[in-house]
Amino acid sequence: MSKFQTLSWLLPAFLLLSFNLCAKTPVLDTNALLQQNLSSQPEWHQLLHLKNKRPQITSxxxxxxxxxxxxRAELLKTIELYHSSPDAALCRYPGRFYYLFSRQGESLAANDFKQCPDLQKYIRFVPFDNLTLVFASEVVDSASSMMGHIFLKASGKNAKNTDVSHSISFFTEINSMNPLSLIYDGIIGGMDGFFIVRDFTFDKKRYLNEEGRNLWQYGLNLTEYDKQLIKLHIWELKDVDITYLFQSYNCADLTLELLALASPQAVRDELIVTPLDVVKVSKQSGLIKNQQVLLSPEWENRMFLGGMDKTATTSLQKFLKDKAPLDVSAFKKQEDILKGQExxxxxxxxxxxDQKYINTFNHLTFSSDVNNKLLDITNYKNPLKTPDDSMVGIGWVHENEQRSLDVSLVPASHYLHGDNRQYHSESELLIGEVNLRISFKTGAIKLQKLTLYSMLSLLSDTELDSHWSKQVFMGYKRELSENGEDTGVFETSFGLGKSFEIHEDILVYALLNIGAGLGSDKFYPTLTPQVGAVVNLVQDSKLTFKHELTAGRYNDMRWGERSSLIFSWYGASDLNLSIKAEYREYGKENELATIAGVSFLF
Structure with missing residues (x-):
């Protein structure tokens, strides 16, 4: 072999050795880290997804x-892994080591992960210049969307200097139509959870156009360190088996844990964390710096029609449909003109x-004061204004000369007679509602109601869309029997109908429910037609009326009857008051009850 050939072989080897010596692996100071008692620090607990010091992700x-x-054991094993195989440790747990090195005053850079090609690709092409909290509005008649969905959006310029945005989301897929199986898997057994990073345009199109849901976007006030820590920790979750549970580990729980990496005070030890809770906690923790909303076409249509003065709406519809001249005098408010334009x-x-109608309207309503303004839609159905969705209630009951006390717990829900002004429509959603009745005379305690799942959606039609109103119930309740006693029954039912907005503050509806039940040792079918009305009153109050007939209960084709009238007031942010009168009749038996109640929201 010639000297030239020897040199040509040695030169690349020397350069490679020189490069490796210069790019040495960062040194982790074990003693210094252990002296800081890091295993007790909130940031370390959030990196492990602990709740009450127990891991939520056990894989x-x-x-x-x-x-x-x-x-502490997890901290020691993490440090041990780094000392035995630093490259493998950095590729597997970049977030943990980003945190650990920061505690010894050092900062890991992208070049420190050069031995991890997949991680490098993620770092380069999923920029975290800006991080946004995104709330997709609720669809109460959908099992997977009944309380909305919460996720993160990361955006910025990628390695090719292209502006991109990615959704970072945790969800489950519902593949069973069996309600009992769904309840068991969703609450007890657990479902497969999927943690994904994908192009935000996919979710934007899906939520706005396919599902008709608004997207509320809240810009987050985070440091560069916070964003990098969250970004690298997300990588650690990509191939992990995560169990999804509706009540204890859902999209809200995981998203809040990610935010708690930047703001430990965002952690909440609550019975159920909902997507709305995440938005409110982020606001309270000072994480939200700005907000904007993308309205779905259906919501946008309802906002403009419902937000304008009635005379302005009538004038605009005649202008469009009947080709009648526009009554400019109907648009007395600047806001109505802006809404008409939009x-x-x-x-x-x-x-x-056609464009000609826009030109005509703008010409007839032209005002320099109006045309220099933009319409602010961020106050329309704002999630931050919704009441808290957990409550404890107390009711004083007078029924057939008997007095008793009702005590109820609703972990995550809202009632039809509650404040629904920030929801898409008048609705009710009850999950895990428990109601106990305590007799003042005997002290006896009875389970009055146990609602596994109940939903009522009263969405009226508009010129652009048509909707069925829907109702679902599954649970235990007490019903009047032919001997005049309350009998415990377990029933499940489903109903369809229509709702009509006869006035901007008055909604009437009619539903037909079919179902099945078990009571008095009998299995039976049920048929329940129902009519009702919702009247929104002044001073944060509401009147709700319902009348229903039920045939088939106890295998008896005689009609049972139930009517109720509820006046409710919800002027306080954490307190609701209500007065309810209810009449029940079955065969020759009938009962009239009045209940004065107070509910505390949290």
Whole structure:
């Protein structure tokens, strides 16, 4: 071999050795870290997804000490992994080591992960220049969307200097139509959870156009360190088996845990954490710096029509439908003119009107004061204004000369007679409602009601869309029997109907429910037609009326009857008051009850 050939072989080897010596692995100071008692620090607990010091993610693909877990044991095994195989440790737990090195005054850079090609690709092409909290509005008649969905959006310029946005979301897929199986899997057994990072345009199109849901976007006030820690920790969750539970580990729980990496005070030890809770906690913790909303076409249509003065709405509809001259005098408020302009633009955007109507309207309503303003839609159905969705209630009951006390707990829900002004429509959603009745005379305690799942959606039609109103009930309740006693029954039912908005403050509806039940040792079918009305009153109050007939209960085709009238007041943010009168009749038996109640929201 010639000297030239020897040199040509040695030169690359020397350069490679020189490069490796210069790019040495960062040194982790074990003693210094252990002296800081890091295993007791909130940030370390959030990196492990602990609740009450117990891991919510128990997979051994995530926890190194899964068989004998403790925060300290996990810390020791994490450090041990780094000392035995630093490259593998950094590729597997970049978030943990980003945190640990920061505690010894050092900062890991992208080059420190050069030995991790997949992680490098993620770092380069999923920028975290800005991080946004996104709330997709609720659809109460959908099992997977009944309380909305919460996720993160990361955006910025990627390695190719292209502006991109990615959704970071945790969800489950519902593949069973069996309600009992769904309840068991969703609450007890657990469902497969999916943690994904994907192009935000996919979710934007899906929620706005396919599902008709608004997207509320809240810009987050985070430091560069916070954003990098969250970004690298998200990588640690990509191949982890995570169990999804509706009541204890859902999209809200995981998203809140990610935010708690930047703001430990965001952690909430609550019975159920909902997507709305995440938005409110983020606001209270000072994480939200700005907000904007993307309205679905259906919500946008309802906002413009419902938000304008009635005379202005009538004038605009006659102008569009009947080609009648526009009554400019109907638009007395600047806000009505702005909404009229935006409504016509919206109709033009979806192909429902011509540009000439926009030009005519703008010409007839022209005002320099108006045309220099923008319409603020961030106060329309704002999630931050919704009441808290957990409550404890107390009711004083007078029924057939008997006095008793009702005590109720609703973990995550809202009533039809509650404050629904920030929801898409008048609705009711009850999950896990428990109602006990205590007799003042005997002290006896009876389970009056146990609602596993109940939903009522009263969405009226508009010129652009048509909707069925829907009702679902599954649970235990007490019903009047032919001997005059309350009999415990377990029933499930489903109903369809229509709702009509006869006035901007008055909604009437009619439903037909079919179902089945078990009571008095009998299995029976049920048929329940129902009519009702919701009247929104002044001073934060409401009147709700319902009348229903039920045939088939106890295998008896005689009609049972129930009517109720509820006056409610919800002027306080954490307190609701109500007075209810209810009449029940079955065969020759009938009862009249009055209940004065107070509910505390939290």
């Amino acid at each position: 051994d693909s995530f926890l190194l000490s899964a068989k004998s877990f403790s925060p 409504y016509l633009k919206f109709l033009h955007r979806i192909g429902k009107t």
